[in-house]
Amino acid sequence: EVQLLESGGDLVQPGGSLRLSCAASGFTFSSYAMNWVRQAPGKGLEWVSSIPGSGGGAYFADSVKGRFTISRDNSKNTLYLQMNSLRAEDTAIYYCAKSGSQGYFDSWGQGTLVTVSS
Amino acid sequence: SYELTQPPSVSVSPGQTARITCSGDALPKQYAFWYQQKPGQAPVLVIYKDSERPSWIPERFSGSSSGTTVTLTISGVQAEDEADYYCQSADSSGARYVFGTGTKVTVL
Numbered sequence: 001e002v003q004l005l006e007s008g009g010d011l012v013q014p015g016g017s018l019r020l021s022c023a024a025s026g027f028t029f030s031s032y033a034m035n036w037v038r039q040a041p042g043k044g045l046e047w048v049s050s051i052p053g054s055g056g057g058a059y060f061a062d063s064v065k066g067r068f069t070i071s072r073d074n075s076k077n078t079l080y081l082q083m084n085s086l087r088a089e090d091t092a093i094y095y096c097a098k099s100g101s102q103g104y105f106d107s108w109g110q111g112t113l114v115t116v117s118s
Numbered sequence: 119s120y121e122l123t124q125p126p127s128v129s130v131s132p133g134q135t136a137r138i139t140c141s142g143d144a145l146p147k148q149y150a151f152w153y154q155q156k157p158g159q160a161p162v163l164v165i166y167k168d169s170e171r172p173s174w175i176p177e178r179f180s181g182s183s184s185g186t187t188v189t190l191t192i193s194g195v196q197a198e199d200e201a202d203y204y205c206q207s208a209d210s211s212g213a214r215y216v217f218g219t220g221t222k223v224t225v226l
Contacts, residue, residue: 045204045217102166
């Protein structure tokens with residue numbers, strides 16, 4: 001059974017940094033692209049970033065490009081999201097999601113809450 | 119930036135059919151996927167590659183595609199189907215993903 005467990009969400013001040021982690025199990029982690037998707041309170045889903053199984057060639061939404069970095073440690077089956085220069089509008093639940101074979105998200109974690117506020 | 123447009127809400131009586139549309143310019147070239155999200159829960163994939171249904175999803179869920187519009191159909195709606203539904207696809211490059219604006223399905 002695929003399991004994805006996010007951690008690292010917290011209350012942070014505007015301009016601050018935070019690193020999220022996603023521990024994966026139940027599948028061959030290095031064989032699948034992984035993603036971060038966020039959802040602001042009461043709002044819809046927003047794709048944030050994706051990284052291939054090999055770890056190279058990541059993609060970002062325009063709203064986070066230049067501020068967020070995605071990475072993975074295939075030896076630890078863990079996905080990361082480094083978030084810098086955080087803004088109030090980055091406040092959201094951040095979900096880790098495993099990619100299917102055709103650009104969809106076939107398994108999701110339960111999410112971790114990031115709140116950016118002074 | 120690329121957008122996928124959905125109606126904000128759909129209301130349906132139990133046993134009737136709910137149809138949710140999703141429109142986007144790149145949909146003729148990119149597959150669409152659908153997710154169901156209930157309050158306080160993570161999204162769940164209900165349709166992939168326009169019309170394929172995961173084995174764990176009831177047969178009353180189906181998907182179709184025509185030009186720049188894809189449609190999620192729920193036949194014989196049940197109370198448990200009340201949720202938010204999101205379409206998802208990629209931009210024309212295929213490198214960046216996008217979600218639709220979301221549709222709240224209310225079972226009357």
